[in-house]
Amino acid sequence: MQTDIEALRAQMREDLKKVDSADTLKNFWQEYLGKNGRIPALMKDLRNVAPEDRPSMGKIINELKNRVQESYKEAEARVKELELTSQNEAETVDITMPAKIRQNGSLHPITLVRNQIIDVFAGMGFEIYEGPEIEDDTHCFTRLNVPKDHPARDMQDTFYLTDELLLRTQTSAGQIRVMDAEKPPIKVLVPGRVFRSDSDATHSPMFHQMEGLVVDKDITLCDLQGMLDELCRNLFGSEVRTRLRPSYFPFTEPSVEVDVSCFECGGKGCGLCKHTGWIEILGGGVVNRKVLENCGIDPDVYSGIAFGIGIERIAMLKYGINNIGLFFQNNIRFLEQFRA
Numbered sequence: 001m002q003t004d005i006e007a008l009r010a011q012m013r014e015d016l017k018k019v020d021s022a023d024t025l026k027n028f029w030q031e032y033l034g035k036n037g038r039i040p041a042l043m044k045d046l047r048n049v050a051p052e053d054r055p056s057m058g059k060i061i062n063e064l065k066n067r068v069q070e071s072y073k074e075a076e077a078r079v080k081e082l083e084l085t086s087q088n089e090a091e092t093v094d095i096t097m098p099a100k101i102r103q104n105g106s107l108h109p110i111t112l113v114r115n116q117i118i119d120v121f122a123g124m125g126f127e128i129y130e131g132p133e134i135e136d137d138t139h140c141f142t143r144l145n146v147p148k149d150h151p152a153r154d155m156q157d158t159f160y161l162t163d164e165l166l167l168r169t170q171t172s173a174g175q176i177r178v179m180d181a182e183k184p185p186i187k188v189l190v191p192g193r194v195f196r197s198d199s200d201a202t203h204s205p206m207f208h209q210m211e212g213l214v215v216d217k218d219i220t221l222c223d224l225q226g227m228l229d230e231l232c233r234n235l236f237g238s239e240v241r242t243r244l245r246p247s248y249f250p251f252t253e254p255s256v257e258v259d260v261s262c263f264e265c266g267g268k269g270c271g272l273c274k275h276t277g278w279i280e281i282l283g284g285g286v287v288n289r290k291v292l293e294n295c296g297i298d299p300d301v302y303s304g305i306a307f308g309i310g311i312e313r314i315a316m317l318k319y320g321i322n323n324i325g326l327f328f329q330n331n332i333r334f335l336e337q338f339r340a
Helices: 002-017 022-032 038-048 051-090 109-122 151-155 173-181 221-236 289-294 311-319 324-328
Strands: 134-136 165-167 186-195 206-216 242-249 252-261 278-287 303-310
Touching: 002 022, 002 038, 002 051, 022 038, 022 051, 038 051, 109 186, 109 206, 109 221, 109 311, 173 186, 173 206, 173 289, 206 221, 206 278, 206 311, 221 242, 221 252, 221 278, 221 303, 221 311, 242 278, 278 289, 278 311, 303 311, 311 324
Parallel strands: none
Antiparallel strands: 134 165, 186 206, 206 303, 242 252, 252 278, 278 303
């Protein structure tokens, strides 16, 4: 056994020199100190030693075990130092290397168009009001001259929460709240999300509108066209023109659809404008006398104009987007194309 111990001691020294990583350190432990290692095996072999020699041999084996354990701790400290040095070298920053190019974030195209519209009208003295998305029937319909049995209710598929509460179908409800809280003169924009049960390539159950309202003395349809001329020039280019076509909305009289001359072909006719030279962009008109009366404003003294802009529609026209669903898919490759 003495010869085996000396051979084991020599082999241990050789194996210790090979320990240079966590894996080799683990293997060293298993080889010599583990449950089935060579040191425990020596302890088991003591039963084969003559009884009178067992104490001395046991002492030699324990001394070897202690020496191997000390060697293991030294090797463990050395391995940790090597790993730390390697980690520090790997994490060293080479200041001569070119910097990584990181893509800057950008605003969503709906936000870009919303901000651009607000900037145009802010320059005309408009204030901003954001009404609640959950509205009551009174503000969303009745006081906008759309009573319970009015056929205009069929123009919009409404998400009702109760008999009286609903997800607003239009930001026009905000003009009622503004006229209740303020007296003329009023110049206000009401941006926000609206909801209708409608979904296809150009319609979404949730989309964004911006209501515009002006109430003062001697306000006419000419004032509406003048403001919208300025808006369209800012959105689509200085050469575009607008035109008004007769239409119908229960809360304005007269009501108009507003077209802009095609900014793609200059009004000559192309696929975008369906070869008409004009593109419909929004609706508006003179505020109905009944709506003013419903808000306690004398229609014989004051008049008003109102318009409603679909922000997604403007963004689709401005950026050449053919599917409204792209706005809501959070596709980075789509969104990173837009810059202020």
